Amino acid sequence: MPDNPQPLVSPADVPGFVCAYRFAADGTARKLTEADIDPELSSPEGEWLWLHLNFIDRRCGRWLARSGRFSTLAIDFIEHIPTYQLIECFAADAAGSVADLRRDFEGETHETCRLHFLLSENVLVTLRAKPIRSAELIRRQLDAGRALETPAQLLLAFFSHYAQGIESVLQDLATEIELIEDRVLEERVSDERRRAVIVRREAAMLHRQQRALRRVLSDAQRSAPRFPADLSDLLELHAHLDQEFEQIEQRARLFHDEIDAKLAAETNRQLYRLSVLTALFLPPTLVGGLFGMNLEGIPWSGVHGGFWFATAAALISSAGTWLFLRYLDRS
Incomplete structure (x- = not known):
């Protein structure tokens, strides 16, 4: 057994490390490894850092607190994430927990998850418990040469990618609604x-x-107009998404009600047919029951061909019932 066993966790490790990029003054990004991350999250003059962490590792909050780059209130926010979406602006920092679309390695997904972040002048730390779509898109764009000059612009890119993802989801839902509409109009409801x-x-x-x-x-822009940047275009896009969602929900509700009405009408038709058949077979059943009684005085019991007379009586009773039902329909 070695005299100096290596610790299971190195002090240089970054808990939950997923990826990191350092941005130059002109906004160009350089990908970093875990070994490149300074425990104090420092960067050369004029540069800034993006650090993306997996929040499943609960050491993230304590490690960020030791870096000394964020206020106590911001760290406390990350260590006690609210169950609802929220953005808090502190003296020099901002912290938040917002919705994002989950990234599925097998394809696009409509499932939402949460993105947590800490924003300061030269550092943006994002944390997530599940892979998110926006982070993967931004990583691809940075590797392809996209330039971002400030951490606020990068955070705004997260918000924009989420809104664009929701637009894509709305298109999928609208396509599904149109397919349902076609089936309903073709009277092929299944x-x-x-x-x-x-x-x-x-x-x-x-x-x-x-x-x-x-x-x-909206609350973040009202309480801190310069955070994280001009949100007017993004808020306008969200207003448009609100209208699209309302239209989708209204159309889905309309088709749901129409399908229910069609199914109810089909059920009524089936019940009407069953009622007609019951009414048509009831008189012959009565005739058959009467002639089935082994009693004296039954008509045609001693007449040759009496069976056919009884059969004719049953048919005549059914025909009479059918004519009576038609008369009721017309009246």
């Missing part, structure tokens, strides 16, 4: 009711998250 319910539920859940984010961004 599982469209279940599909309409799924669209309504998904649109309602996403709309709830998007509406909360819009409120949070």
Whole structure:
């Protein structure tokens, strides 16, 4: 056994490290490894740092507190994340927890998750418990040469990618609604009711998250007009998304009700047919029951061909019932 065993966790380790980039004064980015990260999150003059962490590692908050780059209130916010979306602006820092779309390695997903962040003058730290779509898109853009001059612009890029992702989800939901509409207009209703319910539920859940984010961004801009940048275009896009969500939910509700009405009408038609058949077979059943009694005095019991007389009586009774039902329909 070695005399000096290596510790399981090195003091130089960055808890939950996912990726990091250092940005020059002109906004160009250089990818960093975990070994390149200074525990004090320092950067050369005129440069700034983006650090992306996996919040599953609960040491993240304590490690960020030891860096000394963020206020006690900002660190306390990260260590006690609220259950709702919120952005808090402190003296020189900002902290927040907002919605984002989860990244699925098998393709696009409509599931939402949370993005937490700490923003200071020269550092942006983002934290997540599940892979998020915006972070992956931004990493690809940075590797392709995209330039960002300030941490606030990078944070705004996260918000913009989420809004664009929601737009893509809305297009998928609108396409699904149009397919349901085509089936309904063609009178080929089968599982469209279940599909309409799924669209309504998904649109309602996403709309709830998007509406909360819009409120949070509006509050942040009102309380700190310079945070993180000019949000007017982004808020205008969210207003447009609100209208799109309302239209999707309204159309899904309309088709849901129309499908229910069509299914109810089809059920009524089936019940009407069953009622007609019951009414048509009731008189012959009565005739058959009467002639089935083994009693004296039954008509045609001693007449050759009496069976055919009874059969004719049953048919005549059914025909009479049918004519009576037609008369009721016309009247």
